[in-house]
Amino acid sequence: METQTMEKKTRMAMNGVDVPTLAATLGVVEQQRDLAKFTFRTKGAWMGGTHSKAEFTTFYGAGAEQQHKSTQAIEGDHPAVLCGGDNGPTPVEMLLAGLSACITAGIGNIASMRQIKLHSVETMIEGDIDLQGIFGMNEDVRNGFNGIRATFRISGDAPAEMLEKVVRQAVARSAVFDVMTNGVPVSVTAVAA
Numbered sequence: 001m002e003t004q005t006m007e008k009k010t011r012m013a014m015n016g017v018d019v020p021t022l023a024a025t026l027g028v029v030e031q032q033r034d035l036a037k038f039t040f041r042t043k044g045a046w047m048g049g050t051h052s053k054a055e056f057t058t059f060y061g062a063g064a065e066q067q068h069k070s071t072q073a074i075e076g077d078h079p080a081v082l083c084g085g086d087n088g089p090t091p092v093e094m095l096l097a098g099l100s101a102c103i104t105a106g107i108g109n110i111a112s113m114r115q116i117k118l119h120s121v122e123t124m125i126e127g128d129i130d131l132q133g134i135f136g137m138n139e140d141v142r143n144g145f146n147g148i149r150a151t152f153r154i155s156g157d158a159p160a161e162m163l164e165k166v167v168r169q170a171v172a173r174s175a176v177f178d179v180m181t182n183g184v185p186v187s188v189t190a191v192a193a
């Protein structure tokens with residue numbers, strides 16, 4: 001009697017994603033769910049006018065305090081047409097960038113786990129805002145975006161339907177998309193120095 005063994009296809013690194021390590025990490029978290037709890041943080045400072053700088057040094061995750069390999073920083077400002085110095089993107093543009101980066105990272109990870117070689121992923125995200133709300137000119141106009149449109153153009157070694165499924169799953173698993181579409185409680189404390 002001859003026995004046939006089915007070989008499980010070994011996943012290899014792809015698209016710059018270390019798939020074996022990602023799969024092993026998912027396996028560990030499956031067994032120890034508390035490792036999935038993270039707290040990200042930033043420290044910001046006013047630079048003058050509408051210009052500010054936010055730094056990212058430490059965060060909590062995988063059961064312990066963690067540190068980025070180097071301090072990451074972004075500067076925000078308003079363009080000259082909004083009386084700023086244009087020293088960085090506006091805060092709402094950073095929000096759009098966060099959505100783009102989160103979904104794009106998901107696309108990279110999901111495609112790699114499915115062993116789909118990507119050729120390119122391009123995003124276009126636009127948000128419409130009426131500044132009458134921020135300016136306090138019209139109480140019926142919200143301060144934030146009243147609509148956001150995201151387009152992901154993806155090319156890879158898989159049929160179009162499979163690539164579209166990768167994008168849909170990345171959107172479904174995006175933390176930033178979740179926060180933007182479902183909201184999150186925010187508490188603010190002001191301390192006079």
